[in-house]
Amino acid sequence: MNYSKNELLGFYEQLVQGRRYEEKILGYVNEGKLQGFFHLGIGQEAAQVGVVNALGHNDYLVPTHRFHPGLANKLDLKTLTAELLGRSNGYNKGKAFTFHISSKKERLLPVNGMLGAGIPEAVGYAWALKMDEKDAAVVCVLGDGTTSEGNVHEGMNIAAILDAPIVFFIENNGWAISNPVSEQTKIEDLSTRAIAYGMPGVTIDGNDVITVKETLEKALAEARKGRPSIVEAKTYRWRGHFEGDPGFYRDPQEHEEAMKDDCIKRLEKILYGQGATDKELAEIEVRVQQRIDEAFAYAEKSPLPTVEETLDYDQVYATNLGGDLL
Amino acid sequence: MNYSKNELLGFYEQLVQGRRYEEKILGYVNEGKLQGFFHLGIGQEAAQVGVVNALGHNDYLVPTHRFHPGLANKLDLKTLTAELLGRSNGYNKGKAFTFHISSKKERLLPVNGMLGAGIPEAVGYAWALKMDEKDAAVVCVLGDGTTSEGNVHEGMNIAAILDAPIVFFIENNGWAISNPVSEQTKIEDLSTRAIAYGMPGVTIDGNDVITVKETLEKALAEARKGRPSIVEAKTYRWRGHFEGDPGFYRDPQEHEEAMKDDCIKRLEKILYGQGATDKELAEIEVRVQQRIDEAFAYAEKSPLPTVEETLDYDQVYATNLGGDLL
Amino acid sequence: MREIAFSQAIMEAQMEEMQRDSNVFLIGEDVAKMGSAFGQSAGLYEKFGSKRVFNMPVAESGYVNFGVGAAMAGKRPIVEMQFADFIVLAFDAVGNQGPKQRYMSGGELSVPMTVRAPQGAGFGAAAQHSQCVEAWFMNFPGLKIVMPSTPYDGKGLLKTAIRDNDTVLFLEHKALLSIKGEVPEEEYTIPLGEGKIVRDGTDVTIIALQAQVYQALEAAEELAKEGISAEIIDPRTLIPLDKKLIGESVKKTGRVVIVHEAPKRGGFGSEISAVIAENFFDSLRAPIIRIGAANIPLPFGMPEQYCLPNKNSIVQSVKELLK
Amino acid sequence: MREIAFSQAIMEAQMEEMQRDSNVFLIGEDVAKMGSAFGQSAGLYEKFGSKRVFNMPVAESGYVNFGVGAAMAGKRPIVEMQFADFIVLAFDAVGNQGPKQRYMSGGELSVPMTVRAPQGAGFGAAAQHSQCVEAWFMNFPGLKIVMPSTPYDGKGLLKTAIRDNDTVLFLEHKALLSIKGEVPEEEYTIPLGEGKIVRDGTDVTIIALQAQVYQALEAAEELAKEGISAEIIDPRTLIPLDKKLIGESVKKTGRVVIVHEAPKRGGFGSEISAVIAENFFDSLRAPIIRIGAANIPLPFGMPEQYCLPNKNSIVQSVKELLK
């Protein structure tokens, strides 16, 4: 272990922040206070926090619909939450929700509503970075289910041909809604697909935040030199596909078994081994919760978009020089 | 070599028939007598004749736009030529041309104008054969260029998941119009893609009619048991992409080099080794040419579709029970 | 008569047709154990097993084309899009493959495939999960398009669609899937191409489909209070279109308002307007008004309401028309 | 003035914009050494090298989305479809990705991408290589659609499209790519949304785009012999649409015939008809007539003519309208 206790506590805080952030969402959902479809990444925090920590200063990230734990550590918590609650001071003026969130400033490329379509878009973005001689790469996250999309094939192949600075991070949580990965494909490891494009591919333990971070760091270093690759992180979706999904289709035993491997507990164990105290961890909990509560309070007080903001055609068309666009 | 001289002469006749058929087309094109875009498979006869001979009685074939040599040996030459010339007694009443030709009777599924779209369609057809407990499989032919399409990825994956009785036959002629295969992908052998779906895949010499036939036969036997696979046959496109393409983009030396490996010459050599005489081969030439000339004469005399045949809405809609369809 | 939810009507239509014809099968994302995202296939997997109802990977183009192939082989696929929006990825399959094979083959092959797709707004689900998609497909020869507004129509039309020998795009509206309506126990079908007079009237014809039928009904109630008599027509299918029924109404009222949820520009309202302006011009006493969504990718959440047509916009348009 | 072919006008527009702005680049199938299927990019690869002009694998969805991504990063991609028909595979990218990113991001990202696509019949190339595709895209907010009929318009509009900060679908007609027309040496641009009076007249307004403009011109000559004065309007762009110009003409003539090559049902003619019936109803003296292709997937070869509108169908329609 090359990390100091303090560094590890830092990762721990992020994992906890990811978990608590979604638990907060969950509370709101259960109270019926939120609009939208909530795809929670509870249980997958290590994969996401690992990615977020591997990103270099100039690198870009394409998240998925299930990336709140990652976003809660990458973005400004208040502005993120404002977007989540559809407020006009959110990252995208409340128009995107976490379905489509993006931010230029934070180097966050849009979540795509069409699974797979974001993959070749990310490749195009990565290629542009290379053309502009930026020392930067893109991490494009996608789920196991998404790998079946034609756009993924086309995008990965184009990335390989163009030596695009990109890492495809497959967050394999075992399920695409009700479809287990074993019924989405006959292969064991989705990173095998890399062979089809002449790229390197590797499958790792997605519940180990350090492994994820370090693997991604290496992959990113290669990507910045024009060597794209696939990293598959295996983890598990603890919740239903979205909040409200009763999840009948899932074997409760498999489910319980998988949930035993809790990325937070894992790191806790290591931390105790390094001499961390209950008090230290408890302090983190308090700090994190406070931040989250503040963010939600801020967002709740924030204004919803007005009619005029909603019907602002300058946000639809950037150039309007005559003729009738409507 | 497990084939008698007569059997080999049979293959030879088919190769020659494929070549001469397209040379006949070429003559017509040069005289400006034909409408349409002609993608000729000259040089690729062994791959196509190999496929056609491997098909079992109940098997189906999906050809490509460049499959005239194969079609000239699988279909009725007159009806094929009538379709090629757009006559109303062609396989598809002259509406399809070899762009879209199909025939239920001949177990020929349509050539698709959208490269790649035919692949999942073929999988659907194959699955239906299996559901109906037919002891049959589909050979779905596609070019090297087509393998980059998302539909190919989606279709192959679905085939694997459903254990569909299908063989994907990649006729790799080195080019997709002006794009060499080395710029379409970073991998050497396109059959490698099979690994991405958990299927077997093999790359063979596409200019050896016997190898193609035997490899396909084995693959088909497996397919009929619900084990799909990819067979890639490497060959070379002698002509431009279509007749009229000057082909500037191609290195003339590479071109000449590749054309030295002529599948017909190869078989000729073997035949001479087995004691075949010039006379025997010359007789084949005559026979083949006569058949082809007859087919074209028949087609030329055949009627073009009338206005009424063209505007026959019963050929657009199968069910018309009221309301306005137009 | 018993009342059932729209989603159940869809389920029953599929169930009955699967029972009647062993060539009918159902594929899509999460159609098996989950019974579809909005319950439209609840119980079918249990009833018919994994050979007739099975999940596909997330590969829309692939599995709609799979349906095209199976249909050519004599099967009668029902292919579900989880959200109609995703049909953008199967646009070729739905518009350019299925509907054309018959003509392209000289009449030899047909593609008796039904593509079911839940569409429309109402959940604040933003720009890529809320669209009405019908207009994208209006220009394809060979295709048929069904858009029912009630559980009764949904069941009857879906059964017909499944039996139809052509490719049919069957659009169910997400916001209507939970509404209940009378549906007889006995079997019935409704032919494609027969519109319906939802409400009789004499002053103006309101043509609406799916969710907008209900907005039109509310608008008509309000207009009635001011002495304006609105007739409401629900064409139910866009292809084939019941031009006759529309014409009769226009002859009576001389005034037309067409309402749809998709953006106004390029929506099906333009086709219906053009049909009227071409065939029933002499009956027209006023401009043909179209009402559609704002020309905006729908935003997330509550503000989507600001973009959509509703009772009020209909009332206002009708009043202006009659001024 | 010098005369150049339409395809050369396209090439020049691309070349000039690539010279002007180093962020402009060109991708597609066979755009590099081959210079595009119809020569529209001849010489650009040699001039700008493989970083600005490069081939993509046969993966339409992938590379249009690649363009969307590059555009978000500040590049200005020109993405060529080899045949417009193939856009069915990039339908999501062209309609649902590019044009929506701006609004979905709250105005932060835009997608200044031009998708060029040669469309139309004239080669007897059958049902999947002959289509006019514009109507499929009319219902997407955020998109613009350009359809020039002359080399002059093609060059001027393409330059504007490339400079435009939104996603533009630029449709060039295959059968027009070899025609020649006057194009000045000097630089010029034409704004999107300005239609053009191709021929002055007083009795009837014929609205046509692309190849049908020429059919309309021939028809007008023939009509003139019989004393009928036809005005021809070429809107040049469908989105934005020059409603004002159309309205002025309708006010003058009171009669409208709209002609397009795509099938009549669901074609852009319906949108233009609806715009007229809504905004200029009082000027109308007769039904609005649409002329389009038969509702048929175009057949191979010569018989495609039986399906398409032409001079004769226009003449006939106008005469009936004036009876």
Ligand SMILES: Cc1ncc(C[n+]2csc(CCOP(=O)(O)OP(=O)(O)O)c2C)c(N)n1
């Ligand atoms: C093109 C498309 N098809 C289907 C969907 C519906 N959908 C949303 S999430 C999801 C499951 C995706 O599975 P996976 O990629 O493994 O991500 P996960 O939800 O497990 O994080 C599906 C099918 C969609 N949004 N886009």
Ligand SMILES: Cc1ncc(C[n+]2csc(CCOP(=O)(O)OP(=O)(O)O)c2C)c(N)n1
């Ligand atoms: C979807 C689609 N994209 C592009 C084309 C145009 N096109 C026709 S043939 C061809 C080359 C295909 O290459 P390959 O698959 O290797 O077949 P080959 O022509 O070499 O036999 C292309 C790009 C098409 N018909 N369909």
Ligand SMILES: [Mg+2]
């Ligand atoms: Mg998953």
Ligand SMILES: [Mg+2]
């Ligand atoms: Mg090839």
